[in-house]
Amino acid sequence: MTLMFMGYFLMVCVVFSSQTAFASDSFFSIPRLKGVESVFNSNYQSSCGECHFAYFPGLLPGRSWKKLMQAKALEDHFGEDAELEEPDRLEILNFLTRHAADDSHYKRSIKIIRSLKADSTPLRITQVPYIQRKHSEIPVRLIKGNKKVRSLSNCTKCHTQAKEKGIFDDDTVFIPGHGAWD
């Protein structure tokens, strides 16, 4: 019995330690998770993901999602009409705010929040200081001037593990027409 329990305990340890998702600044700090939380909502995927990468909620604070997802705001969504039927709008808004960056334990979300002033409510992920800083060294021709990328907002064109895993590490970047980035 004790042996069985120990075996089970060992298995749990192995499972946890093998999850590479854990990373921390130092041994003593609270472990934080890599990337952003990769959560999915089928309504969000179909309603928003039909036009663009369904950005993970952890890429913006809740206050940004609230502003973006106002019914009026959706009528002029960066120049496009992105109106939703009310039940869909509310479900998606709830999903986005529940998993927003604010209280996240994921590394990228924490850094996004830290880089924002408390009174700033960015409507674009590309306006977040942390995101801007992380991309500041990449020449314009590789993003905006790159026909296969077109815009910094097309995360998944270069971040090959973003869509499925919410991983944005440098070593997972592959810029179309250019190659790896280091």
Next chain:
Amino acid sequence: MRTLWAAVLILGFASPAMAENIIPEMLKTYEAAGASHFDAKAGSALWHKKYAAPENAESPKPRSCQACHGVDLTKWGAHIRTGKEIEPMALSVNPKRFSEAKKMRKWFRRNCKWVMGRVCTAQEKGDILTYLQQQ
């Protein structure tokens, strides 16, 4: 119990393949809203009509359905601003088209407003669908 699971499995697997054209049902809802005698010719005229872009638009190019859906409805289209690829409209090559009422409501609303600056009437929607159904 086993039959129940079998039923669940069969239904579960069968449903993706059951995407079918619901234009006839949509036309009935437009009729219920007062529209009638849907006309493919009128639909085609609307589909091809060019509207001036609003003054505050990024691009002054005239707007039309074709602008993004393309001239050949059996081919992929591309959004003129974002470049987003749009599946072919023609049922003959894309049988998944016109199989989801919610999606159709969503895009009719958004796209009519984008092209014409207002929502389409039930009559206009019925005419357009009647035209598209033949492609």
